[in-house]
Amino acid sequence: MYRAQVRVRYFEKKAYDLFLQNLVKGTSHLAIGQEAIAAGVAAALRPDDYVFATYRGHAHAILRGAPMAAVLAELLGRQSGLMAGKGGSMHLTYAAGNFLGSYAIVGAHLTIANGAAWSARYRGTDQVAVAFFGDGATNIGAFHEALNLAATWKLPVLFICENNLYMEYTPIATVTAVARPAADRASAYGLAPIVVDGNDADAVYEVALAAVARARSGEGPSLVEAVTYRHGGHSRADPGKYRPDEEVAEWLAKDPLPRYRERLLASGANPAVLDRIEAEAHDEVEQASLAAQGAPLADPAELERQVFADGGATWRR
Amino acid sequence: MATLTQVATRTVTYREAVALGLAQEMGRDPTVVLIGEDVAAAGGVFKATAGLLERFGPERVRDTPISEQAILGAAMGAAMTGLRPVAELMFADFLSVAHDIVANQVAKARYMTNGQLSVPLVVRFGNGAGLRFGAQHSQSVESWLMAVPGLKVVVPSTPADVVGLLAAAVRDDDPVMFLEEKALYPMNGEVPSGEHVDQLGVARVRRHGKDATIVSLGTMVHRSLEAAAQLATEGVECEVVDLRSLVPLDVTTVAASVTKTGRMFTVEENPRLCGWGAELASIIGEECFYDLDAPVRRITSPHVPVPAAGSLEDAMLPSAERVADVVRRALG
Ligand SMILES: Cc1ncc(C[n+]2csc(CCOP(=O)(O)OP(=O)(O)O)c2C)c(N)n1
Ligand SMILES: [Mg+2]
Numbered sequence: 001m002y003r004a005q006v007r008v009r010y011f012e013k014k015a016y017d018l019f020l021q022n023l024v025k026g027t028s029h030l031a032i033g034q035e036a037i038a039a040g041v042a043a044a045l046r047p048d049d050y051v052f053a054t055y056r057g058h059a060h061a062i063l064r065g066a067p068m069a070a071v072l073a074e075l076l077g078r079q080s081g082l083m084a085g086k087g088g089s090m091h092l093t094y095a096a097g098n099f100l101g102s103y104a105i106v107g108a109h110l111t112i113a114n115g116a117a118w119s120a121r122y123r124g125t126d127q128v129a130v131a132f133f134g135d136g137a138t139n140i141g142a143f144h145e146a147l148n149l150a151a152t153w154k155l156p157v158l159f160i161c162e163n164n165l166y167m168e169y170t171p172i173a174t175v176t177a178v179a180r181p182a183a184d185r186a187s188a189y190g191l192a193p194i195v196v197d198g199n200d201a202d203a204v205y206e207v208a209l210a211a212v213a214r215a216r217s218g219e220g221p222s223l224v225e226a227v228t229y230r231h232g233g234h235s236r237a238d239p240g241k242y243r244p245d246e247e248v249a250e251w252l253a254k255d256p257l258p259r260y261r262e263r264l265l266a267s268g269a270n271p272a273v274l275d276r277i278e279a280e281a282h283d284e285v286e287q288a289s290l291a292a293q294g295a296p297l298a299d300p301a302e303l304e305r306q307v308f309a310d311g312g313a314t315w316r317r
Numbered sequence: 318m319a320t321l322t323q324v325a326t327r328t329v330t331y332r333e334a335v336a337l338g339l340a341q342e343m344g345r346d347p348t349v350v351l352i353g354e355d356v357a358a359a360g361g362v363f364k365a366t367a368g369l370l371e372r373f374g375p376e377r378v379r380d381t382p383i384s385e386q387a388i389l390g391a392a393m394g395a396a397m398t399g400l401r402p403v404a405e406l407m408f409a410d411f412l413s414v415a416h417d418i419v420a421n422q423v424a425k426a427r428y429m430t431n432g433q434l435s436v437p438l439v440v441r442f443g444n445g446a447g448l449r450f451g452a453q454h455s456q457s458v459e460s461w462l463m464a465v466p467g468l469k470v471v472v473p474s475t476p477a478d479v480v481g482l483l484a485a486a487v488r489d490d491d492p493v494m495f496l497e498e499k500a501l502y503p504m505n506g507e508v509p510s511g512e513h514v515d516q517l518g519v520a521r522v523r524r525h526g527k528d529a530t531i532v533s534l535g536t537m538v539h540r541s542l543e544a545a546a547q548l549a550t551e552g553v554e555c556e557v558v559d560l561r562s563l564v565p566l567d568v569t570t571v572a573a574s575v576t577k578t579g580r581m582f583t584v585e586e587n588p589r590l591c592g593w594g595a596e597l598a599s600i601i602g603e604e605c606f607y608d609l610d611a612p613v614r615r616i617t618s619p620h621v622p623v624p625a626a627g628s629l630e631d632a633m634l635p636s637a638e639r640v641a642d643v644v645r646r647a648l649g
Binding site for chain 1: 350376379381382384385386387389390391392393394395396397398399400402417418421422426427428429430431432433434435437466467469489490491518519564565566567568569600
């Protein structure tokens with residue numbers, strides 16, 4: 001799990017660097033500070049489980065096996081991008097790793113994760129589906145529709161709220177009727193209120209493991225609120241100035257990476273091994289970045305491909 | 318002698334044809350499942366899915382809460398992972414509360430993922446006016462759907478087309494919006510008695526004629542045919558084309574007819590602005606300009622919400638008389 005967190009951190013830093021060099025256009029939303037949730041849940045899943053994420057989805061894509069070079073190439077609008085440039089940062093999808101998409105309309109994918117979970121059960125597999133989403137998503141209708149359907153149909157699905165205390169710029173507490181935006185809604189759907197330290201990968205892993213076991217054994221969905229903090233702004237355009245300095249400092253002190261490294265060392269891990277994990281992640285990111293930057297731009301011929309199942313965009317005969 | 322006659326068709330209502338088509342496909346393919354509000358135990362508010370729960374069981378025919386986003390989201394997630402779901406949205410007007418799932422999610426999944434995801438689902442809607450249900454239960458939403466890249470849009474006008482096009486929709490690997498015309502649910506018609514599978518994107522010439530082409534869809538096909546019958550008694554021979562689907566759009570059949578007749582009229586139930594006829598008129602204007610003897614004329618509902626009172630709704634919808642009148646005067 002340390003490796004997973006380091007890989008994500010280094011990847012996101014590189015994405016930010018490329019943005020500062022004006023190579024990444026459009027928008028992108030980084031998970032720096034939130035890596036422990038992605039790493040902890042990913043470690044609890046099987047390769048055949050389904051994962052759905054939001055526009056803040058680089059971490060989840062990478063941890064489901066999406067090659068970093070293809071993800072960066074997608075951010076850079078290259079032909080070798082994960083979706084040949086048609087999706088961009090907010091729509092990363094890696095079906096080969098059952099990473100069934102990143103969704104940029106808040107809340108919608110919770111309903112879609114239900115469908116994957118329903119299908120798994122219908123087909124007689126014990127796969128589970130996981131939907132990651134932000135605290136802001138708990139106030140949209142789709143969240144409530146999805147929770148109610150999952151609970152009534154007892155679907156094998158995990159709803160993981162990455163509560164980073166803010167929607168875009170507004171503190172979630174100022175726009176939500178309850179203190180814990182996800183957990184305090186759980187009882188409305190007959191679910192247990194689960195809150196976990198989202199900056200502690202081990203804690204997240206334990207909670208996810210239990211939720212996965214519950215889902216696989218047919219007992220239904222779980223709603224998990226993992227409390228965390230993003231180190232940067234909401235998106236690349238946001239310096240995050242609306243957050244009090246003390247708050248930011250307090251959370252930087254709780255950075256999941258050094259914390260995890262210290263824990264490993266305290267439990268007897270060899271520092272050289274940890275150093276090597278970091279060096280390998282660093283090399284992986286550098287190589288991916290070089291490959292992505294060297295790749296040709298998305299081919300305009302892609303424009304009218306893959307609208308329909310015949311591979312094209314023909315709407316008439 | 319009757320015993321020697323091969324029964325090739327049977328008569329069913331448009332409403333029964335829905336269940337017939339679904340049963341045909343569910344019987345053939347265990348990945349076909351049906352969800353929606355009241356579709357299972359109650360057999361649907363339009364009674365179009367009666368008997369399917371009894372035949373296929375509660376795992377395949379499921380009632381849902383009143384959660385249009387959750388219904389279509391579940392259908393989408395299931396379609397992405399190996400099933401071929403059919404979701405009923407009840408009144409087509411309810412599309413508006415789930416339009417995110419249709420327009421942003423279902424329609425774009427394949428493109429945004431460069432073909433990594435496939436969403437072979439069918440959404441069934443009770444579409445259109447004529448039943449005095451008022452403005453929020455009577456709209457024709459085909460033009461809303463036609464405007465979104467990535468969707469196929471089908472509107473059957475007969476029981477046989479309900480079965481054949483529904484079967485084709487279920488087998489199609491793209492998301493298909495299947496608009497059942499509420500006003501046609503009681504209509505009787507012949508349906509082939511064996512397995513019946515049609516083709517999406519192929520229009521039908523319902524009546525041949527040399528003087529004018531009337532292009533229509535769904536309920537309006539029947540009004541167009543009535544108008545054509547009236548005009549025939551006056552010596553005007555109209556060709557009536559039933560588009561059957563808006564995406565794919567069968568321009569070939571329409572253009573061939575217009576080339577022959579030199580005149581095109583569209584008969585559309587939708588409000589005037591951005592109706593499908595506007596698109597078709599522009600295509601025919603671009604591609605058949607020199608075959609046209611006169612501008613394309615569109616006969617649509619006025620640009621108003623659908624009123625409830627019978628006298629008002631009747632005045633709103635294109636009638637056979639109005640169609641005949643417009644054609645008659647244009648050919649004057
Ligand atoms: C339906 C919808 N409304 C608004 C937006 C604009 N928007 C994008 S991200 C965002 C904030 C979401 O906050 P949260 O769910 O907490 O996720 P976070 O970005 O903090 O991870 C908003 C309002 C959107 N994408 N979709
Ligand atoms: Mg947030």
